[in-house]
Amino acid sequence: MSRLRLLTVENTDDPALRDLLDRSVIPDPEVSRRVAEIISDVAKRGAEAATEYGDQLGGGYQRIDDESLNQAVSDLDHRLRAAIETAIESVETYQRSQMPADRTISPTPGVEIARRWTPLRRVGAYAPGGKAAYPSTVIMTVVPAVVAGVREIVLVSPAGPDGAVAPVTLAAARLSGATEVWSMGGAQAVAALAYGTEDLAPVDKIVGPGNHWVTAAKLAVLGKCAIDLPAGPSEVLVIADETSDPTLVAVDLLSQTEHGPDSPAVLVTTDPDLAGRVEVEIERLLPDLERSDILAKALSDHGSAVVVPDIETAVELANHYAPEHVTVLTSDAEVVGGAVTRAGSVYIGEWSPESAGDYATGANHVLPTGGLAASYGPLSVTDFGSWRQVQTLTGEGLENLEETITALSDAEGLTAHGLAAQIRVRKIKDGVE
Template identity: 40%
Template structure:
């Protein structure tokens, strides 16, 4: 993990890839979407055979498969999952918003009505790894929002089954349907519907570059959570940071995949060197050593800043998905952080705590989008409608001003709609 100067780091960062995907991927994904729109289920079977190497007879997971999964995963896992579910539920309960109204004086009633979405689809990545936490973090807020129908799509394993940890998490959170389909074809099925899979209003959940591009293409016809990029951590460490802990957290981010990004910003060159050594020592003992090494080589950096102010301003420039403030009195500096998905304070609040357990959502804005985007929440699964009521008197009082504004815009039929109501 290289130690570099702030200026060199910023030069590198400006060469970051943008949300524009390659033309090749876009064209291929657009073709897949068109095919699913035209051919429905039959194309899903074909694509699954082609991309996942499995010939399925049925897309939907049945109850027997879920029962089998519960036998496989073990009681410890189910208990830990239920504990996490309780914490995630408790945190997201606080995000519920009521409908509200105001101004009922003088014959004016104005408000906003909150309504849950009708149907939501959750993409859960498959392949080598299993992500039960993705199920919890996406399904729980949708449930709390009051969404009546929630479906999961996830690619099948080579044996045609779904990972048992994912199935149990889906069962525990009360998912309505689970479909064995992944990739751009799964996104297309959720966006436009097929014989088996109902069209949804919103698609959430992480995925590879094909999934991300498919979400971008269907965006507008349905809602999506975000275009997810590789996962990132930024650890700000002053001389009070425990270097062993800081190193472990950087390594935990780097194990996600080779594109993951682990940045340490320190105000002490000595601390930087100690963390660098800790990273090298711990890395050798970790299972996913090979991925970690490539990820750190490519995107892992230790940046030395002159002051804490400079370090925190650099954080705002990076707008990291995960930020750990391993500094003295971290609460005192919270106001200086403008751009970060999740902020972990102190030596005992590692990212891994937030990934699984603490309660806040782990679906966070990546790739600098924390400058404008938020963690997934209950608010992502409702929509608002304005409500407006004026009495005859109230409208009469307002009518001249409305007519003036309408005519300034040259919209005289708008003015007419007010005039016909004048006694």
């Protein structure tokens, strides 16, 4: 049985690639309309509306008390707690290496410009939940905020069918450093974070992945508060050649498509025979996987194998596609991986599975999808602060720039701008302090 759609192309302009490349994270208009209604209602009625939507749509609306968080940590088995703590340490180490540094320069005599960074005051982190628990996403969204110096970090995650947030999610939130944890999800959670309620203060920024309802809500509140990026279905593109192990290619495709039935998986190869060998391995591995039904649908609906004439075309296609994940399994993986410039995260060589980045290396797994890796990057410590410019001029500095200021302000018809400089320069020349 062939699950991957087979395409053979000569270049990246081939019309056969149109459907593959044409994807977007923009939600369906009907979803956006309904989300707008939910946000408006929560903004007006606060906790009452958030509670009603939590009851109707699931996810709840309740702050988790400290006792429950501490108990969740106590109840963790040793192996899982050790894994969570190792992941936290790895993420913290990597994020600390990215901490912004203030900088001051003097471009001309008497002019000093400083660039200074300040952590945000309060942020909201969304971790998907409900039918599954994602403690790794808690770590990836909370730890960079802690490293950045954010004082108030609100973690929200929807309750499951039993009406409770998964204990492992609560434990990860406590261990990662979240200062508040709430049981809520969906558009109503995003609305509550953005606008606040009677018992939940609004946040400056919302980060973290979610379904199309969450994505639509994040886009809708942009302007009221900041967001990290709009996120669509998780995706992977594997670059392979005749030297690639078909089992590794297959398992890398499978490991990403198990996120959901709408997750794209793309194999790009120079070897026409590899696709068939990968299909054989997929069929061998699939039955034993817990989410085999989801995997089968994702591969049938969104799986592709693209045969290209050479590695250069493979890299060009990867950069056009600009996916969330790129795995390079070619003979010269480091060279090929270095040429991939538009991807959320790149995994080079057969010992670098995507799952290592998802859980353990310290790299962030909150990544741009749907082609947005062309303009967005991974979530990082720098997303949890803001830059400001600080400018100091001496009298000499202003005199040197007066002509530039007045000439440009006159050209734009903004003469008060020029006057602000001229009055000061006259004061300098008159010797008035």
